[in-house]
Amino acid sequence: MTMIAYPPKPSPGDRVAVISPSSGLPGLFPLPFELGLERLRKEFVLEPVEYPTTRKMGATPAERAADIHAAFADPTIKAVIASIGGDDQITVLPFLDRELIRANPKPFFGLSDNTNLLAYLRNTGIVGYHGASVMVELGRPGAMHPQTADSLRAALFTSGPYELRPAERFNDIDRDWADPATFDSKPSTRPGSGWSWVNADRVVEGRTWGGCLEILGSLLMADREIARDPAEYDGGVLLLETSEELPSAAEVFRTLRNMGERGLLGRFSALLMARPKTWSFEHPNGPEESARYAAEQREAVLHAMRDYAPEATIVFDVDFGHTDPQVVIPYGGTVRVDGPARRVTVTY
Numbered sequence: 120m121t122m123i124a125y126p127p128k129p130s131p132g133d134r135v136a137v138i139s140p141s142s143g144l145p146g147l148f149p150l151p152f153e154l155g156l157e158r159l160r161k162e163f164v165l166e167p168v169e170y171p172t173t174r175k176m177g178a179t180p181a182e183r184a185a186d187i188h189a190a191f192a193d194p195t196i197k198a199v200i201a202s203i204g205g206d207d208q209i210t211v212l213p214f215l216d217r218e219l220i221r222a223n224p225k226p227f228f229g230l231s232d233n234t235n236l237l238a239y240l241r242n243t244g245i246v247g248y249h250g251a252s253v254m255v256e257l258g259r260p261g262a263m264h265p266q267t268a269d270s271l272r273a274a275l276f277t278s279g280p281y282e283l284r285p286a287e288r289f290n291d292i293d294r295d296w297a298d299p300a301t302f303d304s305k306p307s308t309r310p311g312s313g314w315s316w317v318n319a320d321r322v323v324e325g326r327t328w329g330g331c332l333e334i335l336g337s338l339l340m341a342d343r344e345i346a347r348d349p350a351e352y353d354g355g356v357l358l359l360e361t362s363e364e365l366p367s368a369a370e371v372f373r374t375l376r377n378m379g380e381r382g383l384l385g386r387f388s389a390l391l392m393a394r395p396k397t398w399s400f401e402h403p404n405g406p407e408e409s410a411r412y413a414a415e416q417r418e419a420v421l422h423a424m425r426d427y428a429p430e431a432t433i434v435f436d437v438d439f440g441h442t443d444p445q446v447v448i449p450y451g452g453t454v455r456v457d458g459p460a461r462r463v464t465v466t467y
Contacts, residue, residue, distance in 0.1 A: 120351060121244055121351060122244055122386070123241060123245070123451045123452075124224070125449075125452060126225050126247065129197035129275060131163070131164035131165065131396040132164055134165070134166045134195050136167075136170065136189075137168065137170075137171070137201075138199060138202065138382065139172055139173045139201070140233065141201070141204050141205025141206070141435040142176070142184075142465065143173065143177070144173055145173055147231070148254065150296060150299065150301075152253060152254050154232040154254075154258040155349060158258075158372070163269070165198075167253075168384045172347070175203060178444075180449070183208075183214075187199075187200045187211070187215060187220075187298075188220075191219065191225055192294075192323050194223075197226075198275065199225055200253055201230075201236075201252050201253070202227070202229065202252060202254055203253070203255060204229070204231030204331075204362075209235050209337050209338065209341060209343065210234070210342055220240070220245070221245070221396065222260050224244075226237055226248055229249075229251075230439075230440075231297070231362055232334055233252075233330075235337075236387065237249060238330065238345075240449035240451070242344055246451045246452040247449075247450040249327075249358060249448045250270070251270075251445070252269075253269070256294075256445050257271075259265060259443065260294065261303075261306070262305060262324070264443055264445075266444035267343050278467055279466065279467065280465070280466055281466070282463070283438075283464070285313045285314050285437075286444050288308035288310055289309065289425055290304070290309070290437065290443045291397055291409075291441070291443065292398045293399070304330040306443060311452070312436065313436070314437060314461070315417075316458060317424075317433035318433065318458065318460055319432060319457075320459065322356075322459070323356065323455070323458075324455040325356045325388055325454065326451055327449060328451070329356070330358055330359075331361070332359050333364060333366055333374075335373045335378075339377060339378065355386065356387065356388070357384075357431075357436060358365065359390065359391070360393030360440030361393075361422075363380060364399070365397070367415075371420065376402055376426070378423075378427075379426060380408060384427040385428045387431055388453075391430055391439070391448070391463065392417075392433060393436070393438070393439050394435075394437065394438055394442045396442055397412045409462060432458050441449055447465075454467070
């Protein structure tokens with residue numbers, strides 16, 4: 120079994136790396152990126168340090184890997200934060216030096232395509248942090264969502280238990296980052312419906328694995344960063360979320376079915392399923408379409424879990440995916456899912 124440890128935490132005033140291991144979108148959309156950097160400085164009292172490919176579109180996998188190595192190897196850098204996700208970080212993994220990174224453990228924050236690097240770090244023995252990209256969460260128009268900010272602050276600077284809570288209101292509709300007017304006001308929100316529980320008659324505590332479902336599908340197909348011994352995941356807590364690509368219910372079911380056929384799905388004692396994003400610029404769904412999409416995704420997940428992990432505890436609509444607010448979840452760290460008390464506690 121892989122021995123996984125929490126890396127040392129930064130302190131206010133420390134330097135933190137801001138890198139783009141997936142896409143150099145800060146170069147195309149500087150407004151949310153600059154806002155995110157400003158909040159790192161003013162609200163979190165951290166000094167962001169950029170690298171050669173942070174704002175470079177089309178950087179090669181080797182160039183992006185070099186930035187990752189530089190960030191981890193620099194003793195003055197105390198944490199590493201992704202600017203945003205993308206869709207080809209899997210091509211960066213073969214260029215990474217596992218021994219260099221293992222010798223210089225640091226907290227890494229990212230989600231979506233950064234599932235690749237989070238899985239890599241877990242297999243290297245380092246707890247990562249799913250959430251909090253610079254452009255999206257830190258660069259949120261108007262102000263950071265209070266739940267996001269509180270969770271990120273706790274994950275950055277503290278160690279120990281942190282209880283998650285359902286968002287009373289949420290948003291999953293994006294606005295144009297190229298339009299300065301976007302940043303004049305906070306996003307509109309709508310009421311949340313709380314968490315939904317399945318098999319909530321037990322308490323589960325285990326280490327997490329998972330991330331963005333579409334990226335997990337890629338890792339499974341390429342056979343990268345998946346434990347050779349499925350027992351690695353026994354008793355763990357599976358994290359799953361879907362992206363702005365809005366995968367169909369059929370795609371969600373097939374990916375989970377394939378995980379089941381590989382002998383992975385049944386290893387987990389609990390599943391935290393993030394609130395699905397139901398809107399994108401390509402699919403600007405109205406309220407009824409959004410509700411239908413979410414319901415169909417939930418049924419697809421339930422179908423797969425009934426087939427391969429019927430006893431697992433499931434919590435739906437946890438706010439750690441591509442919606443707002445977004446709490447940080449330790450990746451490879453410990454999560455306690457208390458069904459009878461309807462409580463989820465992470466350990467930062």
